[in-house]
Amino acid sequence: MANKRDLKKDINYVLGDIIEEVYIWEENNPEKDRKAGEVIIDEAITSFDTFMARVSDRTVENSSKHFKTIREDLEATAKSLAEKVNSL
Template identity: 85%
Template sequence: MANKRNLKKDINYVLGDIIEEVYIWEENNPDKDKKAGEVIIDEAINSFDAFMVRVSDRNVENAAKHFKSIKEDLEKTAKSLAEKVNSL
């Protein structure tokens, strides 16, 4: 079960860091519109919820394959969100 616990931690840290970066950007740019940052934060929170549902799914035939696909999707999502933060 350590794999599941570590995966949940990874999801939390990665998406939490992205949200934190948006907050830092908002602090450093008080004169800019914050709606784009709010959209990124909402997307990160929705992604977090979706990943947690997938990780907690107990009706999986091949757990290793399932967790591997979640890790790959997390990387893609994190990369996409990071690019959005960088484009602010």
């Protein structure tokens, strides 16, 4: 079960860091429109909820393969969100 706990922590840290970066960008650029940042934050929160639901799914037969897929999806989502933050 440590694998599940670690995965939940990774999801929390990665998506939390992205949200924090948006807030930092908003603080450093008060004159710019914040709507783009809000969209990224909303997407990160939605992704967080989706990932947590997937991790908590107890109907999975092969948990190691399931968790590996979630980690890969988390990496892709984080990369996509980071690119959006960098383009602000």
